[in-house]
Amino acid sequence: MTRSAGTTLRLNMPQWQGGNDPGYHFGSQLLQWLAPAPGGPVETVPVPLPEPGETLAVENGVVARAALLEQARAARRAIEKHKPDRIITLGGDCLVDLAPMAYLNLRYAGKLGVLWVDAHPDVMSPKDYAHAHAHVLGALLGKGDADFSREVERPIAPSRVMYAGLDAWMPVEAAVIDGLGLRHAGSASLADSSKPVMDWIAEEGITHVAVHFDLDVLDPARFRPLLFNKPALPPGAFEGVPRGRMTLEQVVRLLGDVAASCDVVGLAIAEHMPWDTLELRDALARLPLLAPR
Amino acid sequence: MTRSAGTTLRLNMPQWQGGNDPGYHFGSQLLQWLAPAPGGPVETVPVPLPEPGETLAVENGVVARAALLEQARAARRAIEKHKPDRIITLGGDCLVDLAPMAYLNLRYAGKLGVLWVDAHPDVMSPKDYAHAHAHVLGALLGKGDADFSREVERPIAPSRVMYAGLDAWMPVEAAVIDGLGLRHAGSASLADSSKPVMDWIAEEGITHVAVHFDLDVLDPARFRPLLFNKPALPPGAFEGVPRGRMTLEQVVRLLGDVAASCDVVGLAIAEHMPWDTLELRDALARLPLLAPR
Numbered sequence: 292m293t294r295s296a297g298t299t300l301r302l303n304m305p306q307w308q309g310g311n312d313p314g315y316h317f318g319s320q321l322l323q324w325l326a327p328a329p330g331g332p333v334e335t336v337p338v339p340l341p342e343p344g345e346t347l348a349v350e351n352g353v354v355a356r357a358a359l360l361e362q363a364r365a366a367r368r369a370i371e372k373h374k375p376d377r378i379i380t381l382g383g384d385c386l387v388d389l390a391p392m393a394y395l396n397l398r399y400a401g402k403l404g405v406l407w408v409d410a411h412p413d414v415m416s417p418k419d420y421a422h423a424h425a426h427v428l429g430a431l432l433g434k435g436d437a438d439f440s441r442e443v444e445r446p447i448a449p450s451r452v453m454y455a456g457l458d459a460w461m462p463v464e465a466a467v468i469d470g471l472g473l474r475h476a477g478s479a480s481l482a483d484s485s486k487p488v489m490d491w492i493a494e495e496g497i498t499h500v501a502v503h504f505d506l507d508v509l510d511p512a513r514f515r516p517l518l519f520n521k522p523a524l525p526p527g528a529f530e531g532v533p534r535g536r537m538t539l540e541q542v543v544r545l546l547g548d549v550a551a552s553c554d555v556v557g558l559a560i561a562e563h564m565p566w567d568t569l570e571l572r573d574a575l576a577r578l579p580l581l582a583p584r
Numbered sequence: 585m586t587r588s589a590g591t592t593l594r595l596n597m598p599q600w601q602g603g604n605d606p607g608y609h610f611g612s613q614l615l616q617w618l619a620p621a622p623g624g625p626v627e628t629v630p631v632p633l634p635e636p637g638e639t640l641a642v643e644n645g646v647v648a649r650a651a652l653l654e655q656a657r658a659a660r661r662a663i664e665k666h667k668p669d670r671i672i673t674l675g676g677d678c679l680v681d682l683a684p685m686a687y688l689n690l691r692y693a694g695k696l697g698v699l700w701v702d703a704h705p706d707v708m709s710p711k712d713y714a715h716a717h718a719h720v721l722g723a724l725l726g727k728g729d730a731d732f733s734r735e736v737e738r739p740i741a742p743s744r745v746m747y748a749g750l751d752a753w754m755p756v757e758a759a760v761i762d763g764l765g766l767r768h769a770g771s772a773s774l775a776d777s778s779k780p781v782m783d784w785i786a787e788e789g790i791t792h793v794a795v796h797f798d799l800d801v802l803d804p805a806r807f808r809p810l811l812f813n814k815p816a817l818p819p820g821a822f823e824g825v826p827r828g829r830m831t832l833e834q835v836v837r838l839l840g841d842v843a844a845s846c847d848v849v850g851l852a853i854a855e856h857m858p859w860d861t862l863e864l865r866d867a868l869a870r871l872p873l874l875a876p877r
Contacts, residue, residue: 299873324617325865327876379873502872513815515808515860522806539867550872558873567808568861572618574832579795579843580592580672580851583620 297376301329302369302391304336306362308355309386309424310518310562313341317572318516318563322381329379334369336362338383352417353436359386359423363442366390374398378501380559384424385413388503388559392431393443395501395557401445403556404497405431406488406549408455408542409505410535414467424562428452428503429467449473453491455481455545456508459533478508478536485548492552501557502546506564508535509542516565590669594622595662595684597629599655601648602679602717603811603855606634610865611809611856615674622672627662629655631676645710646729652679652716656735659683667691671794673852677717678706681796681852685724686736688794688850694738696849697790698724699781699842701748701835702798703828707760717855721745721796722760742766746784748774748838749801752826771801771829778841785845794850795839799857801828802835809858 305319316338341347350356367390370378376398378391396403407413407428414429417436429435433446440446454475460468468475476487492500511519511534519534549555575581598612609631634640643649660683663671669691671684689696700706700721707722710729722728726739733739747768753761761768769780785793804812804827812827842848868874 321861322868325861326868327874330877377873504871514863516864539863543867543870546872547870555872558871560868563864565861568614568618568858570807570832571809571856574836575615575619575853577836577840578797578851579839579848580670581620584623 298373299331299377299379300370300373300375301331301333302336302366302378302380303333304362304366304380304383304387305338306336306359306383306387307338308347308358308362310384310422311347311354312518312564314564314566314569315382315384315562316340317569318565319381319383321565321568322560322563326381331375332373334372336366336369338362349421352421353423354421356423356438360438360442363389363439367394367442370394377556380557382559382561382563385409385503385505385561386424386427387561389427389430389439389442391557391559392447392501392503396445396447399499399556401448402499403447403451404492404495404500404553405447405452406455406500406502407452408503408508408545410456410458410508410533411505412454412457412460412464412468414464416463419463432471434467450495451497453488455488456535456537458536461531481537481545482541485545488545488549489552492549497553499554499556500549502549502555503559503561504542504546505561507562508537509539510534510536513538515567516563518562518564520564520566522566522570591666592624592670592672593663593666593668594624594626595629595659595671595673596626597655597659597673597676597680598631599629599652599676599680600631601640601651601655602677603715604640604647605811605857607857607859607862608675608677608855609633610862611858612674612676614858614861615853615856619674624668625666627665629659629662631655642714645714646716647714649716649731653731653735656682656732660687660735663687670849673850675852675854675856678702678796678798678854679717679720680854682720682723682732682735684850684852685740685794685796689738689740692792692849694741695792696740696744697785697788697793697846698740698745699748699793699795700745701796701801701838703749703751703801703826704798705747705750705753705757705761705766707757709756712756725764727760743788744790746781748781749828749830751829754824774830774838775834778838781838781842782845785842790846792847792849793842795842795848796852796854797835797839798854800855801830802832803827803829806831808860809856811855811857813857813859815859815863
């Protein structure tokens with residue numbers, strides 16, 4: 292599909308408080324370095340790193356609620372400054388997509404299609420889990436915590452949402468998925484074919500789609516820079532939390548097929564956790580000759 | 585130890601032909617991004633990436649012999665431009681240390697101590713192996729291939745060389761190690777103590793030391809961006825090639841102890857192979873919105 296002209300905003304958002312791990316901040320910086328050079332305006336949402344020894348507080352059921360809301364509003368202000376036709380968001384934790392998707396659904400008159408490429412449904416509520424990176428799609432659908440849903444003037448229509456790479460979920464998530472009738476395609480059905488997603492696009496008549504690409508959809512045994520590969524994890528950590536099973540190559544193919552049939556107006560990359568690279572950076576800064584004096 | 589004043593040259597050297605894998609070029613670029621900002625002059629040795637489909641030829645027993653020699657000479661010219669007191673080299677494959685160490689041994693009147701932190705001895709010859717990254721210490725000792733040894737006006741004295749983290753080697757390497765009486769300390773002896781290296785420094789009266797830090801000395805099960813973790817390796821690949829067993833923390837401690845007792849005048853970081861990050865970079869460049877048009 293030929294893309295129409297217009298402005299593409301590059302939004303750098305090193306938010307880490309939504310997953311309560313500063314590694315997401317570094318992950319965003321590295322993504323910015325890795326990504327092809329921007330072809331339009333660039334905005335970077337200010338996100339402070341923790342002070343030494345600082346820990347985040349749970350605020351009415353959500354870790355760092357006030358900081359997260361302020362960052363979502365700062366992202367929205369940055370977007371409104373340019374009123375772009377398309378947004379590339381480089382996160383940061385999954386919550387980075389709150390302002391971009393909320394804006395894009397207004398921009399495309401409530402008809403935005405949302406392809407959520409993720410091993411997790413991100414529709415939990417504060418009563419289920421205190422980390423808001425697991426709440427973001429719920430907020431975009433107008434569900435969940437009122438503070439976050441309020442940032443979404445026009446909720447995404449459930450029929451315009453599809454999950455890709457989602458193989459398992461928890462009962463509290465099933466209630467939302469089944470209650471709203473959200474479509475989903477597991478990793479096996481997308482291993483060699485994009486058909487489940489192409490069917491959704493055709494059946495719903497989607498012309499403009501925003502993609503949320505949580506790197507956690509990738510198999511952590513094959514792709515290391517993911518939360519699940521945190522070094523020195525105690526046994527049983529993340530027990531019961533589904534792992535992704537896709538490959539980067541499969542995601543590239545899927546998104547290429549999507550782009551061939553409709554206009555991709557949003558792309559967020561989230562949850563990049565480059566443990567080895569972070570460890571190397573910190574080690575280099577402590578070596579003779581390299582250590583800052 | 586208080587470091588005397590003087591110039592520290594930062595030498596970026598994305599050489600990959602010595603290991604015949606362009607991944608080393610990217611590894612060097614990422615190292616440059618990760619390392620603390622330089623406090624003095626910076627030089628970058630020009631190293632071309634392969635043309636699409638290009639493969640390197642074996643030239644008289646060494647893959648890319650002419651290109652490697654030209655890069656060593658370009659590094660030497662860059663060094664001589666500044667005549668630094670100290671050199672930080674960010675590789676690239678292990679051969680990047682040829683010009684820096686050769687210069688430093690002249691600069692310090694043939695008394696340079698060389699601490700070779702590596703799982704491999706790097707003293708092979710073209711008759712044993714065609715990849716020159718496994719020849720570099722041999723050349724610095726005045727052994728091995730004449731073209732490469734010729735770049736070393738004053739060979740390092742064997743008593744001034746010590747290996748750290750070297751646990752195993754091949755018979756052809758044993759002949760050199762035993763023949764020259766090169767000291768070595770395995771990973772177990774350095775796990776909790778730097779004593780074997782401190783003893784060498786004391787006994788030899790070493791005042792100026794250059795460190796070669798081949799990241800392959802690290803345990804590939806704990807640190808992923810290493811040659812041994814190449815994706816989709818056939819079974820039995822690298823069979824018989826020893827893996828490193830150290831941790832980054834142990835190397836940081838060892839080099840800190842060394843720096844406390846003598847002047848570290850050289851530091852090269854080599855063999856950085858960030859497979860996951862490279863795969864992610866290539867994938868980003870193929871995604872909708874991000875792909876360069």
